[in-house]
Amino acid sequence: MVAFILRRLIQSLFVMFFVALVSFSMFRFVGDPVHQMVGIETSLEEREALREKLGLRDPVIVQFGNYIAKAAVLEFGVSYQHKRPVAEMLAERMPATLELALVSAVFSLLIGVPMGVYTGLNRDGFFSKMFLSISLVGISLPTFLIGILLIFVFSVQLNWLPSFGRGGVVDLGGWTTSFLTVDGWKSLILPSITLGLFQLTLIMRLVRSEMLEVLRTDYIKFARARGLSNRAVHFGHALKNTLVPVITITGLQLGSIIAFAIITETVFQWPGMGQMFLQAVTTVDIPIMAAYLMLIAFFFVVINLIVDMLYYVVDPRLRVDTGKATGHG
Amino acid sequence: MKTLAYALGIGVALATAVSGAADAKTLRWASQGDALTLDPHAQNEGPTSTMNSQIYDALILRDKDLKKIPGLAVSWAPVEPTVWEFKLREGVTFHGGQPFNADDVVFSFERALSETSDFKNYINSVSEIRKVDDYTVQIVTDGPNPILPDQITSIRIMDQEWSQEHGVEKPQDYAGEQETYAVRNTNGTGPFILEKRDPGIETVLKVNDGWWGWDVTDAKTNVTEVVYKPIANPATRVAALLSREVDFVLDPPLQDLKRIESTPNLKVQQINQIRTIFFGLDLGRDELRNSDVTGKNPFQDPKVREAMYRAIDIETIQRKTMRGLSFPAGIITSPGVNGYTEALDERMAFDPDQAKALLAEAGYPDGFGVQLDCPNDRYNNDEAICQATVGMLAKIGIKVNLNATPKSIHFKSLQNKESDFYMLGWGVPTLDSHYVFSYLAASEGSWNFTGFSDARLDELTKAMEVETDAAKRDAMIAEAWDILKASNAYLPLHHQVIAWGMSDGLELPIVPNDSPSFRMAQMR
Numbered sequence: 001m002v003a004f005i006l007r008r009l010i011q012s013l014f015v016m017f018f019v020a021l022v023s024f025s026m027f028r029f030v031g032d033p034v035h036q037m038v039g040i041e042t043s044l045e046e047r048e049a050l051r052e053k054l055g056l057r058d059p060v061i062v063q064f065g066n067y068i069a070k071a072a073v074l075e076f077g078v079s080y081q082h083k084r085p086v087a088e089m090l091a092e093r094m095p096a097t098l099e100l101a102l103v104s105a106v107f108s109l110l111i112g113v114p115m116g117v118y119t120g121l122n123r124d125g126f127f128s129k130m131f132l133s134i135s136l137v138g139i140s141l142p143t144f145l146i147g148i149l150l151i152f153v154f155s156v157q158l159n160w161l162p163s164f165g166r167g168g169v170v171d172l173g174g175w176t177t178s179f180l181t182v183d184g185w186k187s188l189i190l191p192s193i194t195l196g197l198f199q200l201t202l203i204m205r206l207v208r209s210e211m212l213e214v215l216r217t218d219y220i221k222f223a224r225a226r227g228l229s230n231r232a233v234h235f236g237h238a239l240k241n242t243l244v245p246v247i248t249i250t251g252l253q254l255g256s257i258i259a260f261a262i263i264t265e266t267v268f269q270w271p272g273m274g275q276m277f278l279q280a281v282t283t284v285d286i287p288i289m290a291a292y293l294m295l296i297a298f299f300f301v302v303i304n305l306i307v308d309m310l311y312y313v314v315d316p317r318l319r320v321d322t323g324k325a326t327g328h329g
Numbered sequence: 330m331k332t333l334a335y336a337l338g339i340g341v342a343l344a345t346a347v348s349g350a351a352d353a354k355t356l357r358w359a360s361q362g363d364a365l366t367l368d369p370h371a372q373n374e375g376p377t378s379t380m381n382s383q384i385y386d387a388l389i390l391r392d393k394d395l396k397k398i399p400g401l402a403v404s405w406a407p408v409e410p411t412v413w414e415f416k417l418r419e420g421v422t423f424h425g426g427q428p429f430n431a432d433d434v435v436f437s438f439e440r441a442l443s444e445t446s447d448f449k450n451y452i453n454s455v456s457e458i459r460k461v462d463d464y465t466v467q468i469v470t471d472g473p474n475p476i477l478p479d480q481i482t483s484i485r486i487m488d489q490e491w492s493q494e495h496g497v498e499k500p501q502d503y504a505g506e507q508e509t510y511a512v513r514n515t516n517g518t519g520p521f522i523l524e525k526r527d528p529g530i531e532t533v534l535k536v537n538d539g540w541w542g543w544d545v546t547d548a549k550t551n552v553t554e555v556v557y558k559p560i561a562n563p564a565t566r567v568a569a570l571l572s573r574e575v576d577f578v579l580d581p582p583l584q585d586l587k588r589i590e591s592t593p594n595l596k597v598q599q600i601n602q603i604r605t606i607f608f609g610l611d612l613g614r615d616e617l618r619n620s621d622v623t624g625k626n627p628f629q630d631p632k633v634r635e636a637m638y639r640a641i642d643i644e645t646i647q648r649k650t651m652r653g654l655s656f657p658a659g660i661i662t663s664p665g666v667n668g669y670t671e672a673l674d675e676r677m678a679f680d681p682d683q684a685k686a687l688l689a690e691a692g693y694p695d696g697f698g699v700q701l702d703c704p705n706d707r708y709n710n711d712e713a714i715c716q717a718t719v720g721m722l723a724k725i726g727i728k729v730n731l732n733a734t735p736k737s738i739h740f741k742s743l744q745n746k747e748s749d750f751y752m753l754g755w756g757v758p759t760l761d762s763h764y765v766f767s768y769l770a771a772s773e774g775s776w777n778f779t780g781f782s783d784a785r786l787d788e789l790t791k792a793m794e795v796e797t798d799a800a801k802r803d804a805m806i807a808e809a810w811d812i813l814k815a816s817n818a819y820l821p822l823h824h825q826v827i828a829w830g831m832s833d834g835l836e837l838p839i840v841p842n843d844s845p846s847f848r849m850a851q852m853r
Contacts, residue, residue, distance in 0.1 A: 029738075030737060030738075031735060031736075031737025031738040031741055032737055032738070032740065032741035032744075033737075035736075035737060035740045035741060035744070036737060038373075038447065042450060043450075043775055044744070044775060047744075081365055082365060082366070082508075082528065083365075083366065083371070083501050083508060083512070084508045084512070085508075148564050148565075148568075151564075151565060151568045152568065155568055155569075155572040155574070156568050156571045156572045159572055159573075162574060163565060163568045163569050163572050163574055164558070164560050164565050164568075164569050164574070165530075165531075165558060166530075266561055266562050267562050267564070267565055268562075268565065269558070269559070269560040269561060269562065269565055271529055271530045275529075275561065276529070278561070279362070279529075279561065282706070282735070282737070283737075284737045
């Protein structure tokens with residue numbers, strides 16, 4: 001297990017190195033940061049001097065080397081636009097993104113799994129068909145459109161929920177949370193539905209198809225033959241065995257929720273990292289873009305690792321296999 | 330510990346809810362992008378200047394018609410050709426209680442001239458600034474400078490003691506690893522006091538009841554608090570206005586103006602912006618970079634330039650592309666700029682037949698191919714204007730390949746002089762035509778990518794820099810405009826329109842520089 005984790009960690013470092021390399025080679029095409037930093041009155045010489053100072057005239061490979069050397073000691077530089085340390089800015093924005101991602105993930109699990117079980121058990125029920133049709137909407141409509149629709153209905157027409165921002169936040173020693181105020185929770189509703197809708201439909205459909213598969217297997221028939229109650233068969237045996245793929249997908253999707261929060265955050269002016277990243281793209285703020293991409297890569301890598309470890313917990317066969325392997329030397 | 334934090338949190342939330350309920354009038358507004366910094370000399374950028382101008386005063390302010398009015402200076406006049414003298418306002422204090430005097434003015438100008446200031450180019454004619462007595466300063470320029478008063482309306486005054494106390498004698502440098510104190514803390518003399526600054530999220534200003542200008546420059550506002558929140562997504566910004574979560578949106582998208590106007594209790598204000606949109610033609614090169622004409626540059630022929638001008642149907646662009654929100658232009662500067670006249674702003678008539686004939690005369694009866702470079706995120710409907718133009722030029726045989734890119738790429742390629750035919754918009758912060766000539770028309774102009782060069786115009790541009798006799802200077806400006814207009818090196822399109830969306834209960838005069846002054850606001 002320890003060797004496995006170590007191996008995974010080393011792989012992760014490679015992944016992050018490549019993310020950095022790819023993003024750095026892309027930065028050459030996003031435009032000129034200096035134009036965004038100075039007024040139109042600034043002369044060409046002054047612009048050149050600034051480029052020199054920022055190291056933008058070095059070859060890409062040198063810039064990349066410098067960046068990696070600094071990133072290795074967790075130094076991510078200073079934002080061109082805001083002139084503040086990027087690490088500090090990301091730390092300020094991270095709670096908003098993580099809370100939003102967490103609430104959407106919980107929302108999609110809490111609604112998605114029961115809906116999946118229900119539609120799996122009552123294949124031809126009226127509600128099953130309805131859920132499935134509605135879920136098509138969740139899969140096919142783009143996030144920003146869902147967001148705008150929700151804003152239109154619940155903020156503009158009904159005036160029930162705020163259309164933007166985090167509402168009341170409470171600062172708990174550097175971690176700003178919207179979990180402690182009514183206003184904060186109200187502000188969370190629309191963005192987390194928007195962000196979670198796709199995952200919800202994905203989880204629902206996944207659970208449904210897994211359930212259908214599992215219900216056909218011999219051990220379910222056997223369980224029924226033993227006279228177990230429906231409840232025990234469905235939840236104790238069937239559902240539990242559908243969980244491995246669900247955990248994989250949910251885990252990986254949590255990474256995407258964090259990464260793709262970019263769009264939801266922009267639509268709802270949610271002050272998270274994604275929104276900051278998008279702003280950084282328009283102003284060619286390379287230090288922010290680079291640090292954000294590295295951070296997201298890091299999240300993916302860590303979540304993957306956790307998912308792999310969770311398999312051990314859920315699936316006893318994996319434990320047995322490794323036991324055997326070591327046993328035989 | 331945790332429970333304590335919870336209790337505190339709820340307490341704070343309740344307290345804010347209750348204090349907001351008093352007879353306070355809060356003006357909540359939103360726009361696309363937040364100020365980058367509250368350091369008044371660090372960033373010369375629209376939203377940053379707008380925010381800082383609520384907190385910091387300059388020696389000279391502008392009223393709602395952008396006319397100069399006394400600010401921290403009560404009067405100013407040249408005492409010698411190269412020396413301007415300013416009499417300062419007495420009895421003014423900073424928000425922190427420090428008295429305002431000549432030392433602060435000298436300090437602030439030196440700060441604005443320092444290496445790391447983004448405003449040094451505004452006042453680079455200033456060679457010395459000296460204190461005469463506590464309430465008199467003199468600004469010495471390296472030659473006569475008739476528009477110094479216009480230039481210094483952007484130079485905001487900080488307190489010397491406060492700046493020294495917090496180590497912010499210089500604007501922050503890019504090399505600096507930490508943000509300086511002045512980025513999030515302020516101490517101005519202006520009509521509003523900074524209450525809370527959460528960059529990118531929320532900025533709260535409260536009214537300065539002791540501001541010197543109440544009933545001097547403006548009637549006292551009844552707004553007690555101004556809350557600003559940036560909302561990057563245009564649709565969300567409009568939704569926030571429609572749902573009354575904000576009272577004022579600075580930059581609603583043009584296609585939503587009708588929607589706002591038709592909503593009860595909301596209104597839209599419009600005015601021409603000090604920004605004109607136009608095309609530039611590179612007539613300096615012997616051969617264009619991206620064209621099927623080799624061995625010569627078709628743009629060098631005045632007939633070709635006139636043909637292209639006449640082929641553009643600006644009325645249609647105004648009606649269809651801009652939905653009526655533009656003023657067709659005959660020169661590349663806007664009403665409100667010194668030197669602009671309605672006669673100059675007359676366009677040559679749209680006439681595709683004559684355009685075709687002109688092309689044939691110039692030796693291109695079947696037209697030619699060329700690339701048009703356009704930004705797609707800088708000006709109102711920029712890409713759509715270019716697309717419309719492509720179709721119009723095709724009708725006279727000019728096959729245009731449209732290259733629309735984000736502004737960060739577009740402006741880079743302009744500055745690298747890589748474009749034959751490009752779109753540009755130009756605003757004039759000094760509100761004087763000299764700004765246009767020196768950047769866009771003079772041979773050495775740093776934004777003149779046309780290769781246009783005229784000895785007489787260069788001479789006039791130099792002369793109007795130092796001419797202090799207003800009548801003579803205006804004659805020079807008029808002559809220079811005639812030269813530039815006749816050249817058709819630039820094909821003018823239109824003056825941009827700005828539109829603000831706000832609730833009916835808010836009175837806030839719209840200004841052509843797109844920078845609201847909340848000191849002028851009144852709320853019902």
